[in-house]
Amino acid sequence: xxxxxxxxxxxxxxxxxxxxxxxxxxxxxxxxxxxxxxxxxxxxxxxxxxxxxxxxxxxxxxxxxxxxxxxxxxxxxxxxxxxxxxxxxxxxxxxxxxxxxxxxxxxxxxxxxxxxxxxxxxxxxxxxxxxxxxxxxxxxxxxxxxxxxxxxxxxxxxxxxxxxxxxxxxxxxxxxxxxxxxxxxxxxxxxxxxxxxxxxxxxxxxxxxxxxxxxxxxxxxxxxxxxxxxxxxxxxxxxxxxxxxxxxxxxxxxxxxxxxxxxxxxxxxxxxxxxxxxxxxxxxxxxxxxxxxxxxxxxxxxxxxxxxxxxxx
DNA sequence: GCGTCCAGGTCTACC
DNA sequence: GGTAGACCTGGACGC
Numbered sequence: 001x002x003x004x005x006x007x008x009x010x011x012x013x014x015x016x017x018x019x020x021x022x023x024x025x026x027x028x029x030x031x032x033x034x035x036x037x038x039x040x041x042x043x044x045x046x047x048x049x050x051x052x053x054x055x056x057x058x059x060x061x062x063x064x065x066x067x068x069x070x071x072x073x074x075x076x077x078x079x080x081x082x083x084x085x086x087x088x089x090x091x092x093x094x095x096x097x098x099x100x101x102x103x104x105x106x107x108x109x110x111x112x113x114x115x116x117x118x119x120x121x122x123x124x125x126x127x128x129x130x131x132x133x134x135x136x137x138x139x140x141x142x143x144x145x146x147x148x149x150x151x152x153x154x155x156x157x158x159x160x161x162x163x164x165x166x167x168x169x170x171x172x173x174x175x176x177x178x179x180x181x182x183x184x185x186x187x188x189x190x191x192x193x194x195x196x197x198x199x200x201x202x203x204x205x206x207x208x209x210x211x212x213x214x215x216x217x218x219x220x221x222x223x224x225x226x227x228x229x230x231x232x233x234x235x236x237x238x239x240x241x242x243x244x245x246x247x248x249x250x251x252x253x254x255x256x257x258x259x260x261x262x263x264x265x266x267x268x269x270x271x272x273x274x275x276x277x278x279x280x281x282x283x284x285x286x287x288x289x290x291x292x293x294x295x296x297x298x299x300x301x302x303x304x305x306x307x308x309x310x311x312x313x
Numbered sequence: 314g315c316g317t318c319c320a321g322g323t324c325t326a327c328c
Numbered sequence: 329g330g331t332a333g334a335c336c337t338g339g340a341c342g343c
Contacts, residue, residue: 141322147338148321194336199323236323254321
């Protein structure tokens with residue numbers, strides 16, 4: 001194994017631990033990555049297709065943040081790949097994002113005031129790539145969280161690429177090329193995807209033929225990127241906002257109930273019908289920081305329920 | 314055990 | 329442009 005070590009700086013306040021290991025249990029890049037005592041072992045695939053094992057830990061503080069990254073590869077990386085890796089890790093950590101304006105807004109907002117105290121320095125982070133975002137979005141559709149986990153873990157176990165480094169074994173998300181040639185019936189059976197198998201295979205085929213990368217989508221307008229993602233089979237507005245590098249407010253039935261209780265102090269009779277109403281109110285109240293409000297609230301439900309004396313989860 | 318219900322959306326047909 | 333109904337499957341629940 002070849003090792004490349006580098007350090008990244010982040011815009012303070014920045015909490016490495018809360019960013020890569022969110023309290024609600026959402027993973028950073030892959031479902032089966034390992035987090036232990038402030039260190040995370042994960043993996044990413046370069047545009048060339050080369051898998052890279054990653055070991056990251058904080059070397060600084062929330063106010064002087066620095067992250068040390070060790071990258072493990074079978075072959076030594078060429079200079080262009082080293083640059084790509086460093087740039088993409090910085091992006092995946094949202095290290096350059098300045099959220100001080102969000103914290104100013106939070107000082108004047110009774111809900112956000114509580115969550116930013118609990119999650120000080122946490123960043124929202126993008127998906128590893130379009131396909132892994134699509135896998136998450138598709139498996140979340142019409143399924144309780146436990147079942148979504150089951151589908152994602154089956155996909156990783158059956159079609160993921162296993163890489164071993166630094167005494168850890170990590171399964172990388174399957175590539176679109178790999179799933180594009182798998183029979184739909186096989187996907188249904190082995191990964192328990194049900195009707196989602198057809199959609200996921202169609203997405204894999206579309207990505208294989210040619211589709212903008214996350215970086216390409218970032219260069220588009222928010223609406224343009226969303227529209228492009230909605231061209232993929234089985235990807236509607238909710239899923240597009242999960243995949244898009246432009247931060248959205250991806251309300252589903254579950255999160256609509258939570259935000260309805262927070263914003264209107266009552267449980268909606270018909271959560272699906274209340275989605276647009278909740279979205280409007282959130283955008284009026286939090287504006288361009290709605291996406292950050294979304295991620296902070298959902299990662300602080302236990303504390304928020306206790307502090308506001310509301311049943312949120 | 315067994316049967317029934319329905320979930321953290323999306324698409325399509327129909328009006 | 330709006331909306332009802334179908335969609336896989338397995339976990340939760342009642343009996």
